[in-house]
Amino acid sequence: MATDYYELLGVPRDATAEDIKKAFRRVARETHPDANPDDPTAEARFKEVAEAYEVLKDPERRRRYDRGETFDIGDLFGAGGFGGFEDILRSVFGEGSVFGQGRQQGSARGRDVLARVNVTMEEACFGVEANVSFRTNVSCEICAGSGAKPGTDRITCPTCQGAGAVRVQRRGILGTMMTVATCDACSGTGEVVSDPCERCVGAGIVPSDREVSVEIPPGVDNGTRLRLSHEGEAAGRGGQPGDLFVEVRVEPDERFVRDGAELIHRTTIGIAEAALGTTLDIPLLDGKHHALEVPVGTQPGWATAIRGEGMSRLGRRGRGDLVVAIDVEVPSDLSREERELLKRFASLRGEKAGGKRRWL
Numbered sequence: 001m002a003t004d005y006y007e008l009l010g011v012p013r014d015a016t017a018e019d020i021k022k023a024f025r026r027v028a029r030e031t032h033p034d035a036n037p038d039d040p041t042a043e044a045r046f047k048e049v050a051e052a053y054e055v056l057k058d059p060e061r062r063r064r065y066d067r068g069e070t071f072d073i074g075d076l077f078g079a080g081g082f083g084g085f086e087d088i089l090r091s092v093f094g095e096g097s098v099f100g101q102g103r104q105q106g107s108a109r110g111r112d113v114l115a116r117v118n119v120t121m122e123e124a125c126f127g128v129e130a131n132v133s134f135r136t137n138v139s140c141e142i143c144a145g146s147g148a149k150p151g152t153d154r155i156t157c158p159t160c161q162g163a164g165a166v167r168v169q170r171r172g173i174l175g176t177m178m179t180v181a182t183c184d185a186c187s188g189t190g191e192v193v194s195d196p197c198e199r200c201v202g203a204g205i206v207p208s209d210r211e212v213s214v215e216i217p218p219g220v221d222n223g224t225r226l227r228l229s230h231e232g233e234a235a236g237r238g239g240q241p242g243d244l245f246v247e248v249r250v251e252p253d254e255r256f257v258r259d260g261a262e263l264i265h266r267t268t269i270g271i272a273e274a275a276l277g278t279t280l281d282i283p284l285l286d287g288k289h290h291a292l293e294v295p296v297g298t299q300p301g302w303a304t305a306i307r308g309e310g311m312s313r314l315g316r317r318g319r320g321d322l323v324v325a326i327d328v329e330v331p332s333d334l335s336r337e338e339r340e341l342l343k344r345f346a347s348l349r350g351e352k353a354g355g356k357r358r359w360l
């Protein structure tokens with residue numbers, strides 16, 4: 001930068017930090033583009049002034065500058081380059097004074113909508129096409145969202161003459177200055193309705209119940225949120241609709257407990273089954289069954305995994321395992337005959353079974 005920073009701010013080389021700050025406010029007010037709407041070089045001049053201030057307000061940078069170092073504007077205003085620069089303008093002059101503000105593309109975006117959907121555990125595993133119902137604003141069908149009575153047209157906004165922005169006097173730390181603000185009359189679109197639609201009173205949107213078909217992907221869990229772009233609230237008057245977020249709730253399934261991609265199925269067998277071994281009929285999520293061999297001498301708490309019969313993994317291939325956990329139940333409701341058989345079993349085993357206390 002060939003221009004002398006001190007000269008730009010109009011301060012001597014031994015100016016104090018306070019002097020520099022005061023000088024910047026004065027010069028910035030004079031050179032700000034909003035104060036010089038007819039001067040095409042105003043923006044460039046203002047950026048020079050802002051650059052000078054960024055360097056001189058920082059004691060370390062000022063020392064380096066005094067030693068003859070130069071500064072890159074990108075370094076000064078951060079990785080955002082001029083984006084960062086505009087943040088500084090915003091912080092100094094407030095919202096609505098950023099360069100280039102003017103007519104906006106369409107009106108405001110519609111709001112995002114959150115809807116909920118319930119699925120079974122089976123649907124959560126294999127995916128399903130679900131219908132989601134919710135209430136939101138939709139585009140008015142009478143005026144096709146324009147807000148204008150059919151047969152009439154939108155006209156150039158008389159407040160801003162179609163610019164979408166108006167100059168307003170604002171009092172701030174720098175004194176009174178002209179800044180640019182979005183036109184309230186047309187919400188920045190530059191157009192207004194001369195004859196409003198009777199159905200939506202010019203808004204272009206009306207409340208309505210909606211039903212959307214949503215593809216629920218395999219592997220969703222409680223609280224999974226799916227985003228459907230532009231399926232939220234309509235904006236009207238040419239604006240973009242918001243997004244629809246669908247939050248999934250997976251209904252509990254009495255056969256399975258889910259642990260991530262794993263499903264756990266608990267079942268109970270008798271002492272004879274545990275001792276002698278058995279074959280169990282295990283339900284699977286897809287409605288089929290698996291014949292599980294329970295080995296001879298199975299102990300309480302024994303568990304085994306059926307590979308690939310657990311939950312799908314959201315966004316990934318394959319499924320987790322189905323873990324079958326087995327409890328062994330000791331009978332407490334023996335008949336006379338069963339009791340006699342167990343006593344005989346105990347005597348063969350050398351166990352001292354049976355007592356005076358009655359069976360429960």
Ligand SMILES: [Zn+2]
Pocket residue numbers: 140141142143144145146147148197198199200201202203204205
């Ligand atoms: Zn309408």
Ligand SMILES: [Zn+2]
Pocket residue numbers: 157158159160161162163164165183184185186187188189190191
């Ligand atoms: Zn306007």
